Amino acid sequence: MASIDSTDVARPLDTTLVVVSPENIAFQFRLAGPAVRGVAFVLDALLILALFAGVVFALGLLGVVAEAFVGLFLVALFFVWWGYGAACEVIANGRTAGKAVLGLRVVGQTGLSINPAQAILRNLLRAVDVAPPFFPGVVSMACTSRLQRLGDLAAGTIVVLDRSRQAPRPPRVASTSPVAVPPGFRVEPRLMEALAAYVSRRADLSPARRRELAGIAAVRLCAAWGQLPPEDPDAVVCGLYERAIAADAGQEP
């Protein structure tokens, strides 16, 4: 009955990248912006500095500040400074320590895991991306729809938000008193969207707030159906949502 077309809902003007998989399903990556990526970069830089400061301090304590150690130290500094990001991203699947803390991950722009060449390339080119005074990487992020810095453009990668997820809670619906919905009432897509948004959030709302929000729709609907204003608007909205879902699943209640 209620034919809900998902294409009539405009895609949000948002920092997401839609990828269509061979399974013909379109899913979204949430792109990470310059601010959160900047913080991750600073965290990584601090980690490297702390690591080397620690080594220097330890060597100083032990009294082994032989010049040969300085040489080894500088070679290590070179490889870690230029290779840390790439090594982390290859080993830990697109995450450095800083990215892991902030829930970021590097993936290819088609949604695939990155390969070593991509990891090395984007990390070498960071030298340009963070160069003052113009910070080409930030400019580039502002100019590209996928928020890519120059290293990302060359390597064909994007940085996505990959926060730890919580398994979805099934919507807890009020013990629905039967809603007297007139037969033949169609739930419009936009109403359905509002119902779904309400149902997924109602668990976090106080009873008074539920009354208020659900009342906006329930009072108008009941008026349209020629009924008295509902006692419990929450139950009306939940009932309508369940009914629409069931109808969509092909089982008329």
Place this chain on the structure above:
Amino acid sequence: MKAADIITARTPEWIALERDVSWLRQTRGRRLDPDRVAAFARRYRAACSDLALAMAMRFPDGTIDYLQQLVADAHTQLYRIESFSILAWLRNLLVAVPRRIVADPCTWIAAAVFATLFGGGMIAAWLHPGFAADVVGEGPLSRVEEMYAEPSDGGGFTAARARMAGFYVFNNAGIGLRCFAGGILFGVGSLAVLAFNALFLGTIFGHMLAAPAADNFAEFVTAHAPFELTAIVLSAGAGLRLGWSVVDTRGWCRRESLRRTAPEALATAGMATLLFILAAAIEAFVSPAPIPRAVKTGVACVSGLALAAFLATGAMRRSEDGRAE
């Protein structure tokens, strides 16, 4: 069927898929249990259809967001290209990389710029005694003069040399990588680093060769010069290739052209870094060593010939390929 029922029924499968994803992330590159991989693929397809259903039926936002993330993560793990073979890598290094370096006009443009500015700086410093101080600065110049005032120190392996080796790697190879990276700004960064270094080095060469310590200086710079000078030219050439791909796109859009060219340029920059490291080892351990000058000249000849042979194989392969076509 209520939305809540569908979600409750499917959640165990989704959590199992989540576990599969983190399992695949950890076991990257190892042999995988085929049954579990098959189960993962099946769960992934099931999650795809769940997502389609959830979007069509307007499940709560939280569920759709969760499924979006889950499917995206699983997709990243399912479709990936991981074909790394040491043989292919070696073949690339020994055949494809030198061929590309020789065939690429960017290499020769970088070499020409370097040679011109180096030679110009050298001649100017040779002819006008004040030129070197203007370019390099009084302070640094007198430090360079001091450095070569005495013949290189005697003795065998000293710790100071190890320290210098580290410094040369950190400093020189770092300059090379920065030179490469700067190329992405339409090649301007690479050219700037290249031009600055060519002029700087050329001027010091010209000045020192006219100075009283010319012998010490020439003896010191001979051994590592072929590797180091080639390395800086290759770095800049790789950077130019990167920048030029944005200008001349060969039919791709600029972004795509850059993405396709970048791995090739990266291989050249990697080659340059290798040369910088070799040069640093020679500069630290051979150049100042108290060994006959002939040996140092020999090192320079051998390294120069090795480089020429490496590049020549690439050039020859290219002409063979040309005939075959």
